[in-house]
Amino acid sequence: MRWFLPWCRRSVARREETKSALVRILHAFRLAYRQLGYLAQIEGIIPDQDLIFYFTHYEMSQVIEDRDISNAALIAKASRRRRLRPQWEKIVLPEVFKGIVNLKDNCAVSDGDITKEELEKIEVFGTSASNGCAVGRACVITSLQDADKICAEDILITKSTDICWSPYFPLLSGIVTEMGGLISHGK
Structure with a gap:
C-alpha cells in the first residue's frame, strides 16, 4: 500500500496532464481549420469558410489540392451534410448501446421534422457524447x-x-x- 497510493496519485496527475494537452491541441486544430476555411473561401475553392467543417479529412485534402471541376460533387456533399445537420441533431440516440443501432426501433425523435421511416435512411458515425439538446438558463x-x-x-x-x-x-x-x-x- 505504501507504493500504491503515490503511484495512483501520479497516474491521475499524468492522466489530467494528457487530457489538458489534448484539449489544447484540438483547439489549435480547430483554429487552423477555421483559417484554412477562410483561405479556401478567399481563393474561391469553397463558397463558405464554415463548409470546411463538413468535409472528411480525405475530402478536404481532395478539394484543396485538386481545385478542379470534380470538386463540385464534394462541395455538394458537404453542403448536404450542413443542410441535414439540424435534422440529425433532433435524433435522440439510446444512452447505452452495443454494435449497430437500429435507428428506427431504438431512437426517439425530439420535436423534429424527421419521421421514424426517414431514420432508416440515416447512417450515424461518431461518438455519442450526449442524448440530445439542453434547455436551461x-x-x-x-x-x-x-x-x-x-x-x-x-x-x-x-x-x-x-x-x-x-x-x-x-x-x-x-x-x-x-x-x-x-x-x-x-x-
Whole structure:
C-alpha cells in the first residue's frame, strides 16, 4: 500500500496532464481549420469558410489540392451534410448501446421534422457524447471561484473544464466550452 497510493496519485496527475494537452491541441486544430476555411473561401475553392467543417479529412485534402471541376460533387456533399445537420441533431440516440443501432426501433425523435421511416435512411458515425439538446438558463462562469452562481438545470458556459468542475456536472443540463470535448469531463 505504501507504493500504491503515490503511484495512483501520479497516474491521475499524468492522466489530467494528457487530457489538458489534448484539449489544447484540438483547439489549435480547430483554429487552423477555421483559417484554412477562410483561405479556401478567399481563393474561391469553397463558397463558405464554415463548409470546411463538413468535409472528411480525405475530402478536404481532395478539394484543396485538386481545385478542379470534380470538386463540385464534394462541395455538394458537404453542403448536404450542413443542410441535414439540424435534422440529425433532433435524433435522440439510446444512452447505452452495443454494435449497430437500429435507428428506427431504438431512437426517439425530439420535436423534429424527421419521421421514424426517414431514420432508416440515416447512417450515424461518431461518438455519442450526449442524448440530445439542453434547455436551461445560460450561466457564464469564467472562474471556478464563481461556481456558487450555478443553479440546478443551468447550462454552464466557460472556457474549459477540468476535474475540479466535476462536482457541479450533476446539477447542469448542459455544458458549453470554448476548448475541450468528450474527454473534458463533460457529458
